[in-house]
Amino acid sequence: MKTAAASLLLFVLVMAGCSGETQESAESFEISGEGIQIEGAWARPASEGRMSAAYFLITNFEDQNDNLISVQSDVAQLVEIHESYELDNGMMGMREVPELEIPSQSTIRLEQGGLHIMLIQVTRTLADGETFELTLNFANHGEQIVEIPIRL
Amino acid sequence: MKKRAVLFNLQLFTFLFLLSSCSSPALDDYSDVSYELIDQNGETVIFPDDFKGAPLLVGFIYTNCPDICSFITANIGKVYNELEDPGNTQFLLVTFDPERDTPEVLKSYADAFDMDKEPFRFLTGDPETIDSFMQRVSLRTQESYSRELENDERMYFLSHTDKILLIDQNSRLIFDYGGSMTPVSILIEDLNKL
């Protein structure tokens, strides 16, 4: 018995090592709040003229679904809602997400290797420890300004 | 006795699975190649000869990729920071976009990650050399989409294989990982076995 259990454990560890974690981009849980809440925001450092990505959690406490329709910032030439995804041939690519639906009473996770706010050609160097502002435009909820800390 | 045999088979299966899935010893041996590359300081280096004698962790990136490739770069930085005894382990980030990733570009990218220092090296080269290197390590790329910017520049992005390699002191490939999704703890564990 002992041997079988050990083998099974090994099997599970190997599986985890090779395939990495599968990730969910949406989940529901019960916390209280109101409106749209942004948490855990951060962005990658980048030197002027280069790329960065911003990440955060968006929770919609309203009874209606909402959509993140655009994002603006004066720290980049172009700001887009993006998603990294695996192509059929196994390669990793990135695509624009025209609108991001935030269902009622749920959280959407922007995180490394998945959904992100893409900052194309930043207009100033974004250094570790600094912050910048992003303006998120929601269909129902309107404009929301978020302070994004830059870190590694 | 019969029960024993079943258990043994289970172990054998596990062992075979290990071999076939990701950890067979020496997946390749790079001793027969010699790629002349340039680091972020403009210094010429030869892969793999200049890195013989020490374990080598190699990530493949292009610097216009802020999500997946930043993830790879940051993870390689983390492996170094979290290794109890990095010893003489070397850490390379090799670009598969040599046309845009010049040594200067790599230097500012490395600096943004606080990795423009030993034991990290960011490498580029002439497109033909990089191309042979990428073929040898089975790294594929394809242009995905582009954007016209206000300054009339065309910005393009690449789809690419997501990869980190662990190479031993004798230029043999020991592990081939999915780069961005491999937990740092697994990379550290495997490095510690070398």
Ligand SMILES: [Cu+2]
């Ligand atoms: Cu992107």
